[in-house]
Amino acid sequence: MTPLEPVSLQTETLILRLLDEADLPAVYDIFSHPEVMRYWSYPPWTDRSQAQQWLIDVQEGYRTGDALQLGIERNADHVLVGTCTLFQFHVASRRAEIGYALGRPYWGSGYMHQALQALLRYAFQTLDLNRLEADIDPRNIASAKTLERLGFQKEGHLRERWIVNDEVSDTWLYGLLRREWQERSSVG
Numbered sequence: 057m058t059p060l061e062p063v064s065l066q067t068e069t070l071i072l073r074l075l076d077e078a079d080l081p082a083v084y085d086i087f088s089h090p091e092v093m094r095y096w097s098y099p100p101w102t103d104r105s106q107a108q109q110w111l112i113d114v115q116e117g118y119r120t121g122d123a124l125q126l127g128i129e130r131n132a133d134h135v136l137v138g139t140c141t142l143f144q145f146h147v148a149s150r151r152a153e154i155g156y157a158l159g160r161p162y163w164g165s166g167y168m169h170q171a172l173q174a175l176l177r178y179a180f181q182t183l184d185l186n187r188l189e190a191d192i193d194p195r196n197i198a199s200a201k202t203l204e205r206l207g208f209q210k211e212g213h214l215r216e217r218w219i220v221n222d223e224v225s226d227t228w229l230y231g232l233l234r235r236e237w238q239e240r241s242s243v244g
């Protein structure tokens with residue numbers, strides 16, 4: 057893909073923006089937390105060097121346009137509360153996947169719903185995507201409810217799709233079409 061334009065998305069209380077070196081301590085807190093990583097595609101980080109390598113990959117994604125991982129910053133105090141991502145772009149099919157993680161102290165705040173509303177708007181309006189997908193562990197109820205509240209539909213159950221630390225898990229695949237999102241947006 058071609059490089060993505062610099063992105064900064066504003067919501068009522070948050071800003072979604074590119075990540076840099078200064079974010080690494082907050083990012084490490086998020087991705088080293090066992091509860092946050094319980095249903096993730098890799099185990100919790102145990103060493104700060106993993107955050108450094110991760111940032112190299114994230115910034116490579118900005119450069120190539122293959123992935124867009126944004127920090128979710130709270131306007132009031134500039135705390136980085138989480139991240140959300142567009143990745144697995146399929147340009148011809150105008151489709152991508154979303155991923156998201158909120159730091160443990162910020163669960164239950166409504167931040168991710170607000171952040172993903174902005175990310176969906178960016179994906180469907182600015183990037184002109186036609187379809188978004190999400191791959192979640194069926195045991196991850198908070199994630200399933202987050203997607204369903206945004207209008208995603210559960211489209212499939214993929215068996216034994218992941219093995220993380222010897223634990224085998226299934227996938228629920230969710231999808232949201234641009235026209236469905238438009239209908240919901242016009243209703244309010």
Ligand SMILES: CC(C)(COP(=O)(O)OP(=O)(O)OC[C@H]1O[C@@H](n2cnc3c(N)ncnc32)[C@H](O)[C@@H]1OP(=O)(O)O)[C@@H](O)C(=O)NCCC(=O)NCCS
Pocket residue numbers: 091092093095096155156157158159162163164165166167168191192193196197198199201202205
């Ligand atoms: C997924 C995530 C972003 C959701 O954000 P959150 O702030 O925790 O979500 P909420 O508190 O708004 O919960 C969403 C819903 O799930 C419900 N819920 C949350 N945890 C639950 C649980 N353990 N059992 C049953 N319901 C639960 C909430 O009551 C809420 O229901 P409602 O919409 O009917 O009010 C956050 O939990 C997270 O970052 N988890 C770790 C990373 C992760 O798993 N990311 C997704 C990978 S695909």
